Amino acid sequence: MKTLFTHIKGLVQVREESSTWLAGEAMSHLPVLENAWLLIENDKIIDYGSMPNLPDKTWDEQIDLSGKFVLPAWVDSHTHLIYAGNREQEFIDRIKGLTYEEIAAKGGGIVNSAKNLQTTSENELYLQAANRLEQVMQMGTGAIEIKSGYGLTLEAELKMLSVIKKLRQQYDLPIKATFLGAHAVPPEYKNNQKAYVDHLINEMLPAVAEQGIANYVDVFCEKNYFSVAETERIIEAAQQYGLPAKIHVNQFYAIGGIAASVKHNARSVDHLEVLTDTDLNALQHTQTMPVALPSCSFFIDIPYTPARKIIDAGLPLAIATDYNPGTTPNGNMNFCLSLACIKMKMTPEEAINAATLNAAYALDLLDTHGSITPGKQANLLITEKIPSYGFLPYSFGQNHIEQVYINGKRL
Ligand SMILES: [Zn+2]
Secondary structure, three states: OEEEEEEEEEEEOEOOOOOOOOEHHHHHOOOEEEEEEEEEEOOEEEEEEEHHHOOOOOOOEEEEOOOEEEEEOEEEOOOOOOOOOOOHHHHHHHHOOOOHHHHHHOOOHHHHHHHHHHOOOHHHHHHHHHHHHHHHHHOOEEEEEEEOOOOOOHHHHHHHHHHHHHHHHHOOOOEEEEEEEEOOOOHHHOOOHHHHHHHHHHHHHHHHHHHOOOOEEEEEEOOOOEOHHHHHHHHHHHHHOOOOEEEEEOOOOOOOHHHHHHHOOOOEEEEOOOOOHHHHHHHOOOOOEEEEOHHHHHHHOOOOOOHHHHHHOOOEOEEOOOOEOOOEOOOOHHHHHHHHHHOOOOOHHHHHHHHOHHHHHHOOOOOOOOOEOOOOEOOEEEEEEOOOOOHHHHOOOOOOEEEEEEOOEEO
16 A cells, blocks of 8 residues: 655655764754655655655555645653543642642652552553543654553552553554653552662562563652662663663752663663753763653743753753653643743754654664654654644644554554
């Protein structure tokens, strides 16, 4: 089945090759082919060009996209979209000025999300997550990472990872699973955090690895959560099972988690709202992608990741949603793009590169996703008729994604 798209106003992120991430100044370059055609065959991108050079060949279907832009679908490299129920009450409590501790005491926070998840059936969890996944796909997400971490017991963590596996079987987009048993210390280990880390390393991790249902390991490396030393222990243990790290770090405090993560060749370090020069230097000449989560900063009203500082230091940057019930109940990558531009002072070109190519790197998907490149998967988003691709972040809070293709099939 060959489908030809014609008269595309702008074919965005066209690259003959895309074997590396984009860092520093290179992030400001976004290749766009105007008045273009694009040919896909079954699930793959085959060829593209400009309309005057349309080859004289046959195809099964021809679709006119006059006035519309085509981009590689967004890659959301950081989400927690499996959870049981919402946390609207906590939202109101926060508006009224309750502290984190008061909210937790009233039934909010990660630990309470975990309590809720532990008593929710796998099927119910699947149905809620599938609904969220379909919503974000409609908004242009064509590859995604999902974390466990609201289980905090072996059984509940495996239940979450099993839901991710089922989503992967049911949906065509790439779904990467991350084991985040070290999201918070469960109450039963409150006075013995070391015992929980031991349990995680000696019991949980081997069971997760044995089932082969995780691609990465993650740790909430933060004051009052998991220390740098504990983070390193968990990363090292996971390496024994071939699980690379993606680490929650520097959200509230700079405690040295970035240096520890890059030392172990973490695939990404995520959050980075608080970033010292030492952290910045630690990221130089590494294989670790910094990932900003601007919707989280927006929702809980904390500083934004200093994107300019990162990019101007010659580093790469990706953006992701952090979709989760507590701090980002929203999986809309388009809104992240707007925040990246408005709040983090990234240009639309930088933001689009951050949400496609660099995000694909953060999920080890650079060979197959993140750009319009022959041989890559036909995971595409098609806009409405809009004046420019910069209109996407400019016209914030509105959806301009008209169609989404996953593996060459229209949603
Ligand atoms: Zn997160």
